[in-house]
Amino acid sequence: MADEATTAVSDVATVDLLGLLAYGELTAFERMATDARMAPTLGDKIALASMATGEFSHFMAIHDYLRSRSIDPERAMEPFIPALTAFHNLTAPADWLESLVKAYVGDSIAADFYREIAAVLPGEPRELVLSVLADTGHAAFAVEKVRAAIATNPTLAGRLALWGRRLVGEALTQAQRVAADRDALTALLVGVGDLETLAAMFTRIIDAHGERMAALGLSA
Amino acid sequence: MADEATTAVSDVATVDLLGLLAYGELTAFERMATDARMAPTLGDKIALASMATGEFSHFMAIHDYLRSRSIDPERAMEPFIPALTAFHNLTAPADWLESLVKAYVGDSIAADFYREIAAVLPGEPRELVLSVLADTGHAAFAVEKVRAAIATNPTLAGRLALWGRRLVGEALTQAQRVAADRDALTALLVGVGDLETLAAMFTRIIDAHGERMAALGLSA
Numbered sequence: 488m489a490d491e492a493t494t495a496v497s498d499v500a501t502v503d504l505l506g507l508l509a510y511g512e513l514t515a516f517e518r519m520a521t522d523a524r525m526a527p528t529l530g531d532k533i534a535l536a537s538m539a540t541g542e543f544s545h546f547m548a549i550h551d552y553l554r555s556r557s558i559d560p561e562r563a564m565e566p567f568i569p570a571l572t573a574f575h576n577l578t579a580p581a582d583w584l585e586s587l588v589k590a591y592v593g594d595s596i597a598a599d600f601y602r603e604i605a606a607v608l609p610g611e612p613r614e615l616v617l618s619v620l621a622d623t624g625h626a627a628f629a630v631e632k633v634r635a636a637i638a639t640n641p642t643l644a645g646r647l648a649l650w651g652r653r654l655v656g657e658a659l660t661q662a663q664r665v666a667a668d669r670d671a672l673t674a675l676l677v678g679v680g681d682l683e684t685l686a687a688m689f690t691r692i693i694d695a696h697g698e699r700m701a702a703l704g705l706s707a
Numbered sequence: 708m709a710d711e712a713t714t715a716v717s718d719v720a721t722v723d724l725l726g727l728l729a730y731g732e733l734t735a736f737e738r739m740a741t742d743a744r745m746a747p748t749l750g751d752k753i754a755l756a757s758m759a760t761g762e763f764s765h766f767m768a769i770h771d772y773l774r775s776r777s778i779d780p781e782r783a784m785e786p787f788i789p790a791l792t793a794f795h796n797l798t799a800p801a802d803w804l805e806s807l808v809k810a811y812v813g814d815s816i817a818a819d820f821y822r823e824i825a826a827v828l829p830g831e832p833r834e835l836v837l838s839v840l841a842d843t844g845h846a847a848f849a850v851e852k853v854r855a856a857i858a859t860n861p862t863l864a865g866r867l868a869l870w871g872r873r874l875v876g877e878a879l880t881q882a883q884r885v886a887a888d889r890d891a892l893t894a895l896l897v898g899v900g901d902l903e904t905l906a907a908m909f910t911r912i913i914d915a916h917g918e919r920m921a922a923l924g925l926s927a
Contacts, residue, residue, distance in 0.1 A: 516756055520740030529781045529788075533770070536736055540760045550753070561749045568749075 499671035501612050505549050506563030507665070507672070508601055508616060512546035513564070514571050515539075515594060519625075522586040531583075531632070538625045545619035552615050566669060570661040577657050584636055584643065585650055588703065591629035592651050593658060595699055598622075599692045600662075607678045633703045648705040655696065719891035720898075721832050725769050726783030727885070727892070728821055728836060732766035733784070734791050735759075735814060739845075742806040751803075751852070758845045765839035772835050786889060790881040797877050804856055804863065805870055808923065811849035812871050813878060815919055819912045820882075827898045853923045868925040875916065 519539035526532035553560040578593075580586035598620045605616040637644050666673045679685055700707040739759035746752035773780045798813075800806035818840045825836040857864050886893045899905055920927040 513753070513756065517740060517744055517752075520737060520759065521744070524737055524741070529784065532733070532737075533781075536733065536763055537767075539740065540763045543756055543760045547757075564749065 500675035501608055502553070502558055502563050503566070503669050503672045504601070504604065504608070504616070504675065505553060505612060506560070506565075507567045508619065509546055509549040509553070509560060510564040510567045510571055511597060512542050512549065512619065514575060515590070516542040516546060518575065518586075519590060522580070522583070522590070525580075525583045525586060527583060534624075534628055538628070541624070545621075548615065548619050552612075567665065570665050573664075574657055574661045578654055584633060584647060587629040587633055588647050588650055588705075589654055590625055591633075591703070592696070592699060593654050595626065596655065596658065596692065596696050599695050603688050603692065604675060604679065607675060630702050633705075637704045644705055647703070648700070648707075651700055651703075651705055651707065720895035721828055722773070722778055722783050723786070723889050723892045724821070724824065724828070724836070724895065725773060725832060726780070726785075727787045728839065729766055729769040729773070729780060730784040730787045730791055731817060732762050732769065732839065734795060735810070736762040736766060738795065738806075739810060742800070742803070742810070745800075745803045745806060747803060754844075754848055758848070761844070765841075768835065768839050772832070787885065790885045793884075794877055794881045798874055804853060804867060807849040807852055808867050808870055808925075809874055810845055811853075811923070812916070812919060813874050815846065816875065816878065816912065816916050819915050823908050823912065824895060824899065827895060850922050853925075857924045864925055867923070868920070868927075871920055871923075871925055871927065 516539050519535050519542060523532045523535035523539065526535055550560045553563055578589060580589050601616055601620055605613045608616065633647065637647070666676070676685070679688060697707040736759050739755050739762060743752045743755035743759065746755055770780045773783055798809060800809050821836055821840055825833045828836065853867065857867070886896070896905070899908060917927040
């Protein structure tokens with residue numbers, strides 16, 4: 488009985504995690520494709536559009552995996568639409584540089600979180616999560632463009648650093664909302680280990696975030 | 708000498724046609740990906756996003772072909788940015804149904820034109836043009852959604868029929884602008900045949916347009 492209950496929780500949690508990740512990838516596609524319209528050059532536009540299609544193929548990988556297990560992908564994603572929509576509505580980039588910082592900082596911090604949590608998933612979904620988190624080239628692109636912009640106009644650094652902090656704040660707010668609504672997902676997090684292990688995990692994520700801000704030339 | 712001159716014109720014209728088609732596919736990607744945000748259901752959103760990535764892979768096929776012939780794809784596209792941008796700015800859909808009609812009617816009439824003109828291209832670019840014009844599934848999707856909407860609310864038919872006519876009008880305006888600017892491309896059109904052949908070609912394109920409007924349940 489104990490084993491069955493554990494499996495049931497773990498299954499609900501796995502579907503939740505995949506649903507959240509799938510909708511995250513779908514909105515990443517939409518956001519990058521839309522941001523491509525703001526691109527200052529045709530080359531930038533092509534680069535963004537290409538990365539957007541990479542996100543969509545990640546989305547399809549999860550979508551098809553859920554289907555293959557007779558799980559409705561749309562039902563799996565639905566619980567996470569409000570939180571992700573609220574996050575994106577509250578953090579609409581005002582310009583091209585803000586959109587690059589958002590994509591880099593936001594997607595990377597989410598990816599770190601998924602990677603940590605994937606460790607407690609069974610083998611097949613774990614491999615799937617790790618494979619769809621592969622960088623679509625956005626990181627190097629964003630770092631290059633943002634650094635170049637700050638080199639030309641150092642006053643941008645202050646505004647973009649504040650923007651990075653705001654993104655993390657809104658992401659945490661929505662993450663708490665998801666955690667409060669989805670017990671199975673929260674249980675998965677508890678499965679990572681004791682409080683000390685969890686604290687170490689969050690420290691790793693925050694440290695990596697600081698390193699990325701530094702790579703952009705911004706204070707975290 | 709005559710042969711060399713013909714080849715040179717044909718080469719310029721081929722690059723022009725591929726540049727125009729490439730930028731058309733790139734803007735189709737952007738438009739469909741952006742329209743996906745207006746999608747009324749998650750299923751519609753996924754369908755649109757999937758078709759958008761299909762357009763992007765068509766774009767990349769032309770992009771890579773030009774590169775393989777040492778032609779800069781961005782330079783090939785640049786002359787057509789103003790006309791295509793003007794067309795899209797002047798025909799921004801007000802809602803989801805207008806965006807479906809635009810994608811179906813606009814892309815199909817452009818595809819018919821490209822298909823006709825591809826006949827005079829040399830073998831390799833001709834095959835490329837025909838392959839990237841393959842329908843990404845948008846036609847059946849648009850027809851189904853628009854017909855269903857009109858069945859539910861017949862008063863939509865009038866507004867959408869007017870919208871279809873406006874799209875054709877704006878497309879013709881921009882086509883004339885391109886024809887006036889790009890002599891090589893116009894020469895390619897002349898290469899299709901005498902005036903009678905050209906007239907027959909336009910009749911075929913207009914007839915096909917009428918059939919598509921009828922398929923949508925709209926008067927042309």
